[in-house]
Amino acid sequence: MDKSRTSVTSTPISSVSTRRIRRRSFRQSTRSHFGVASRLGLTPGQTTHRFNTSRKAPKPQNITEKVSPEHLALLVKTEWHLCYVTPLYRFRHTQLKSYARQLSAFIAAEKQQGLGVEVGGLQDTFKVSMSVLQGLAETNDDPETVLIQVQSRPAFARQDEPLKTVWSGWLSCINGNPEYLHSLPKDFTCLPLFGSRGLEGLSSLVKSWLRSTFDCFFGPLDINQTTLRWLAALWTNCHMESNIQHLKMQWTLPAAPPLHVAYTVNSGDALALWRSVRKSRGADEEACIEIEEVTSFMEGLTSHFYRHFGVDLSAGDLNQVSTALGSAKVKGRMKISSSRYLISTLSLLTECAFLKIPI
């Protein structure tokens, strides 16, 4: 890890690493990417990465040609519970079938603990399938996304009824930090972002199996206030290309009893405010978005609120930001509603995951 640390601190301030990306013929627009290490002036060496203070605006990408529609349908329009994962030891993308068998045996064994006599084949109760979700990886360094699905027959169903997916999850790494990825020893695969949906009990079982098999660690990926504000600004920026319909923010103020405020702004007016903030910075449309612009944007919204109600929203916490493109909750739940921004949102989340990884 020291190698990566020194490489971060030695990179000159002004350069934002533009990387030669293999242009694929079917891609419609220029790739968006997120700049690597940022400068916040904090002491280096505490963590290897810092949150970016500037990003390029995400462009809509039509990824239906890269990713199969079934996989897209699985990922989009569902709310995922996010966690970060430390790198996996000796994980092979080629052995997914055997991993799936092991996992289903593990789940069956765990379920059997403490129960009485079970009738019927235990192995049939939960069926696990692991597959590679092709097409999401953005760079050559990104390992391919892995999709895990647990299916089971609903209780009292007949034998010939189809299995229902009761739990699904994925491990992915989109636009991962290249220095970090290069600095990993050979046997490690870095898939830091873990999303899950379904029964909570199954989530913990899958995590404990992954933990014991690949010697990794799971932790909650709380989407913090800064990220939520970034998402609010970035989604508003996307209104130029795709209609976000509205920008809805949910705050909680620490009153007794707690006061919840849902502040929904008309999309056109939010974009006008965003544009005015960007114009005042003298930046053109293509340049990077700075964190100061995001702060000014949020300040504009909260000051408009204050002028009417005399209530300072910054006294509370921003809990949730949602638009037609997706929603993000502070407890680490994220929903991406539009496949066009899937890659950029996952990249942002991967970055958050990298920040939280303790090593």
Next chain:
Amino acid sequence: MGSVLLSSDWLIRPRPERRFVLKFSVASASAKPNKSRSLVDVLGLNLPSGNMDDPAKFLLRRLVRRIPAQMLKATLEKWGRLNAEQRESLNFSQSKWALTQELEALCEESRLTVKHIAELEMIYITENPNQMMWHAFQLLDPEDGALAVELMQFKELFKCHLRELVRNVSVKIKKHTDEAVWIRMSWGEGFSRLSHLNATYVVHYLQTPYVFVSGLSPKNKPLLLQVLTLSTKHERIKDANLSGRKLTAIRDLLLRQYEHVFPTKYPSPLTERNQSVSNLHTEKEQAEASAKRHQMAGQAFGNGVLPALQSAVYKLETKFKDPTNQTMTEQDEPFRCVVKFSSTNLLESLRHCASSGIASTPVAPLLSSIPLKGRNYFVITDKSPSANS
């Protein structure tokens, strides 16, 4: 799938009640064929066909599901349609669907109709009004004699005017203990049978200009409002822009039945001239500011227990005025947004915000309008800084 098990009477019906159909399909989807209770059992169609028809059965079933177990016994007692012997025979510790079966049998024994079951529903709702969505209306321009309208007169006028305007409706008027008149109405479409499943409830406090309505469809709204206006001897009725689940809360807010602070010239008790010097070390620095905030919060919202209003919605269409952002300030179009405040007790939260400093004092007029004007829906435009309807 469900139609196979319905009686033929309902199959003929041209447009079944949507709510009824929805409930039925949910019930049938949850009953698996392999379960010991078959779908037929759940619907109780194995019972000997008594004289209780399907609407009564469905209404009864829905009621038993809705009323919590501990309240069911008392409600049945209050209803009074089953004698003591029958009530004692009921086993309240069994599952609800088994209880429903027993109740149905008893009701058939006593030859009860859907009207009697509607009575039971009314009793339950009257005792527990805080489960439905209520909307408040205000009567305006009282004619002479409006204040003198008392219960019997109101009942006569209401039924009379209603019969003039609507043919197919069933009405039940009841006076509750606290001066409130409760009306339950079942509407029928055209000449079809009355649907008792989607009843409208109206609560009117005599001698006050307020009416609270729940379960009113947009189709029947103008009719009902007209009847109410005529029978209370007013000329107009308008939407009070106040709605909420807790009837008691919105009623208290409108009728001002909670502790107020009367504005006084001397906000604090007069201080004595020779005041003993208090220990300066123990006095907090913020005491004065804090006391002032508390006082202003109390003036705006009230000092005692506040009615448990749950939400307030503001639709803002005002211009964006910010001295630091010239571009937006120069724009002529309004900045449109909708703000919704919600809490288990909204007024309590707002008062706490004001007294703790989260909200600036004196309290913003938009917030203090909630208790002052007794409404929780506002549309704010630049022309009138205060709320306009």
